[in-house]
Amino acid sequence: MxxxxxxxxxxxxxxxxxxxxxxxxxxxxxxxxxxxxxxxxxxxxxxxxxxxxxxxxxxxxxxxxxPPPCFTQKTWKEIQADAACVDLRVRCPYLYELGCKIVPLVSDKSIGLFLRYAFTSRYKEVLSKSHSSSMMTVPKFVPRLTKEETRVFESARESMTGFKKWRAGGMRLQKASILDRKRKTKLPE
The missing domain is CATH 1.20.58.2050 (Methane Monooxygenase Hydroxylase; Chain G, domain 1)
Structure with missing residues (x-):
């Protein structure tokens, strides 16, 4: 927010x-x-x-x-052709946030469709790269992402790192120390 x-x-x-x-x-x-x-x-x-x-x-x-130049027909056609290869950061690093604020102010209502299509088609690639790419390919991919996509990429990468740590035997459930104490019970007389 x-x-x-x-x-x-x-x-x-x-x-x-x-x-x-x-x-x-x-x-x-x-x-x-x-x-x-x-x-x-x-x-x-x-x-x-x-x-x-x-x-x-x-x-x-x-x-x-x-509408700003980042929302032109040329950009729309490039996104439709191969969304993952388009460098949106050069066009506008805050493309999605700006687009959401511009939609109610301009007469071109196709911007909303453009934003949804661009984000959903690029989202798959962002998650795929964040979960499977090595540190060698990340520097080539991340500079093409907008600020919002970069946040998604970093969050997914942290999530995958935590998952791998858990799978490798990270934090396991442990018995509470209070359960280890022996209880003294009194026998009824």
Whole structure:
């Protein structure tokens, strides 16, 4: 669950999002690197951090949000072809979290389907690699994973390590020390 002090949530909300201004905005010319004045004209396309774009959208629909490049048809086709080989971290390290926050804000509702398909198809590969790969193949695989997938990979790896330790004779059930004491019983007289 993201929180106010969660560094991953802060970094995710700093991802650049393309917006189109629906109104002329005075005093925000610094947001548009191509602006010659201190105002952004209606219809200007500007890249803003997600947190700012979301704030401007909720402020009387001042902007409209375009889906980020990581949710394009090209990426969708690559995921459909071979999901495990696509380097999603390069496109957006917080793809799933950002996608979940963007879906209600944009008109393209296929993003939800894209996220579900990408995660389910990559999830199988993540679990398979975490349970069976050697330490030599991990450095080639992990850099292609998003932050969420990396957490799943590390959790599965820890789980498998614990399982192997248990199978090899790790912690076994032990008899409680209180049960070892002999009881003194009194015989009725």
């Amino acid at each position: 993201p929180g106010y002090y969660d560094i991953d949530d802060i970094l995710m909300e700093d991802e650049p999002i393309s917006v189109v201004f629906q109104v002329t905005a005075n005093g925000v010319g610094l947001l548009d690197p191509g602006a010659e004045s201190n105002c952004v004209e209606k219809g200007a396309k500007v890249d803003l951090p997600f947190w700012l774009a979301h704030g401007l959208l909720s402020l009387e629909q001042a902007v409209s949000i375009n």
